[in-house]
Amino acid sequence: MRTIAIANQKGGVGKTTTAVNLATALAATGASVLLVDFDPQGNASTGLGLGRAERDPSAYDLLADPGRAAAAARPTMVPGLSVIPATQELAGAEVELVGEDNPTGRLRAALGPLAGFDWCFIDCPPSLGLLTLNGLVAADRVLIPLQAEFYALEGLSQLLKTVEQVKARSNPRLDLAGVVLTMFDRRNNLSEQVAQDVRAALGTRVFRTMIPRNVRLSEAPSHGLPALLYDLRCPGSEAYMALAREFREAA
Amino acid sequence: MRTIAIANQKGGVGKTTTAVNLATALAATGASVLLVDFDPQGNASTGLGLGRAERDPSAYDLLADPGRAAAAARPTMVPGLSVIPATQELAGAEVELVGEDNPTGRLRAALGPLAGFDWCFIDCPPSLGLLTLNGLVAADRVLIPLQAEFYALEGLSQLLKTVEQVKARSNPRLDLAGVVLTMFDRRNNLSEQVAQDVRAALGTRVFRTMIPRNVRLSEAPSHGLPALLYDLRCPGSEAYMALAREFREAA
Numbered sequence: 464m465r466t467i468a469i470a471n472q473k474g475g476v477g478k479t480t481t482a483v484n485l486a487t488a489l490a491a492t493g494a495s496v497l498l499v500d501f502d503p504q505g506n507a508s509t510g511l512g513l514g515r516a517e518r519d520p521s522a523y524d525l526l527a528d529p530g531r532a533a534a535a536a537r538p539t540m541v542p543g544l545s546v547i548p549a550t551q552e553l554a555g556a557e558v559e560l561v562g563e564d565n566p567t568g569r570l571r572a573a574l575g576p577l578a579g580f581d582w583c584f585i586d587c588p589p590s591l592g593l594l595t596l597n598g599l600v601a602a603d604r605v606l607i608p609l610q611a612e613f614y615a616l617e618g619l620s621q622l623l624k625t626v627e628q629v630k631a632r633s634n635p636r637l638d639l640a641g642v643v644l645t646m647f648d649r650r651n652n653l654s655e656q657v658a659q660d661v662r663a664a665l666g667t668r669v670f671r672t673m674i675p676r677n678v679r680l681s682e683a684p685s686h687g688l689p690a691l692l693y694d695l696r697c698p699g700s701e702a703y704m705a706l707a708r709e710f711r712e713a714a
Numbered sequence: 715m716r717t718i719a720i721a722n723q724k725g726g727v728g729k730t731t732t733a734v735n736l737a738t739a740l741a742a743t744g745a746s747v748l749l750v751d752f753d754p755q756g757n758a759s760t761g762l763g764l765g766r767a768e769r770d771p772s773a774y775d776l777l778a779d780p781g782r783a784a785a786a787a788r789p790t791m792v793p794g795l796s797v798i799p800a801t802q803e804l805a806g807a808e809v810e811l812v813g814e815d816n817p818t819g820r821l822r823a824a825l826g827p828l829a830g831f832d833w834c835f836i837d838c839p840p841s842l843g844l845l846t847l848n849g850l851v852a853a854d855r856v857l858i859p860l861q862a863e864f865y866a867l868e869g870l871s872q873l874l875k876t877v878e879q880v881k882a883r884s885n886p887r888l889d890l891a892g893v894v895l896t897m898f899d900r901r902n903n904l905s906e907q908v909a910q911d912v913r914a915a916l917g918t919r920v921f922r923t924m925i926p927r928n929v930r931l932s933e934a935p936s937h938g939l940p941a942l943l944y945d946l947r948c949p950g951s952e953a954y955m956a957l958a959r960e961f962r963e964a965a
């Protein structure tokens with residue numbers, strides 16, 4: 464199993480939308496995929512149709528008892544895609560883990576023994592706290608969704624620095640899978656400008672595929688469906704299928 | 715001085731854009747305003763033109779030594795608007811304050827003695843952790859920017875619950891100033907649907923003023939300027955001036 468953390472401390476850049484739709488696109492090619500919702504908001508769980516009452520056990524339970532991962536993973540309406548859901552309880556972990564033994568290695572311990580999955584994606588919350596650090600320590604690669612906006616660009620160097628620190632201190636196998644530009648609007652100079660700046664700085668570490676701004680992507684979660692099931696032909700779904708192809712080639 | 719926390723754990727909903735532009739609009743009416751950047755990303759500080767080297771002392775220093783608030787507040791290019799800037803160091807506070815004495819009351823202690831300001835706005839990070847809790851404990855009112863999107867709506871009830879808990883346990887004067895709809899796009903059914911749902915649930919606690927999606931609002935920070943100085947006549951600036959009028963009437 465290869466594990467990919469989807470992280471960016473900037474909020475609202477498309478982490479969850481990327482986690483749900485990239486995982487779905489890979490499952491659609493016949494791979495066996497697990498999505499771990501590691502954000503107390505629980506948006507990825509909602510985006511895959513899980514109600515609040517269908518989240519026991521949840522990701523929070525893995526932190527106290529890593530052996531529960533297999534029991535927490537459950538199938539979704541997408542063939543080949545399972546999910547470990549998140550509840551608000553997960554927010555407590557940021558405080559409860561402080562001072563505990565191995566505070567950033569709990570998720571890695573939980574996912575280690577899991578078998579039967581080709582890929583595992585971890586949707587991280589908008590911060591560089593203990594939940595995201597657990598995601599980075601558990602991962603082989605980190606995928607960074609980047610909204611084509613100025614504030615989002617500002618946080619990128621801090622995020623890359625944190626990835627380097629985690630690689631040096633706790634997880635030597637961690638590398639960057641790549642940066643994917645999201646909510647890209649061709650008509651908007653700012654989008655073009657940010658895309659040029661990021662490609663100039665990071666070169667081939669930026670995926671060629673860009674995810675366009677597409678309202679169908681934001682409508683799908685209100686139906687509890689990934690965009691690929693809600694509207695397979697929309698520009699958003701097509702872009703995530705292209706990203707899945709590019710991602711598999713690069714992996 | 716009346717203190718307003720701008721909070722929402724959902725990322726990218728327009729907290730910083732609202733903090734910078736509402737504070738600017740109020741200063742433009744002759745009020746004396748302080749903006750506290752309480753997000754380690756430091757976006758509000760950037761949006762008001764402060765470079766990374768101009769942030770000493772910063773909001774982080776207030777947590778260790780509340781007496782430094784007056785020294786940390788500095789003028790901006792907006793007459794009547796001062797800012798206490800944020801640095802990445804602030805992220806450490808989420809861990810350092812755990813187990814300390816009075817972990818959620820540090821900001822309140824720092825802002826209490828400040829004189830000479832009519833209004834104080836606190837830009838909170840996208841989480842319900844110790845930084846946001848410090849903001850809610852220090853505040854008289856909480857203003858909730860809400861993106862007209864499904865995932866943003868999902869988190870609202872958790873946020874309102876947290877506000878009630880803070881009011882019951884640590885800050886009895888805390889009340890909701892209101893919810894302001896942001897990035898509203900009249901052409902998009904989802905926006906209209908979310909706006910209707912929120913008004914049905916919260917009634918007059920939702921501001922009449924809605925902030926439209928307007929690219930000029932996202933361009934302004936790349937020039938280190940609030941939108942009102944970057945482009946006073948754009949729909950975004952006009953909306954924040956209308957919000958400032960409505961906010962003053964309601965206060």
Ligand SMILES: Nc1ncnc2c1ncn2[C@@H]1O[C@H](COP(=O)(O)OP(=O)(O)OP(=O)(O)O)[C@@H](O)[C@H]1O
Pocket residue numbers: 473474475476477478479480481502506587588589645646647674675676677678680681682684699723724725726840863864865866
């Ligand atoms: N390409 C897109 N086009 C249009 N809307 C999008 C797109 N990608 C995401 N969205 C919408 O934008 C909002 C933010 O996206 P999302 O919630 O996936 O970001 P996030 O980084 O996971 O946020 P958070 O930081 O809160 O976890 C959501 O309402 C989502 O539906």
Ligand SMILES: Nc1ncnc2c1ncn2[C@@H]1O[C@H](COP(=O)(O)OP(=O)(O)OP(=O)(O)O)[C@@H](O)[C@H]1O
Pocket residue numbers: 472473474475589612613614615724725726727728729730731732753757838839840896897898925926927928929931932933935950
């Ligand atoms: N009304 C608007 N129209 C267009 N763009 C907007 C609008 N409001 C905010 N933006 C842009 O959307 C992005 C998110 O806004 P902002 O950073 O203010 O949200 P936030 O809630 O403070 O995010 P975070 O959760 O990361 O702190 C920014 O790039 C900002 O420039």
Ligand SMILES: [Mg+2]
Pocket residue numbers: 478479480502506587588
């Ligand atoms: Mg998310």
Ligand SMILES: [Mg+2]
Pocket residue numbers: 729730731753757837838839
């Ligand atoms: Mg912000």
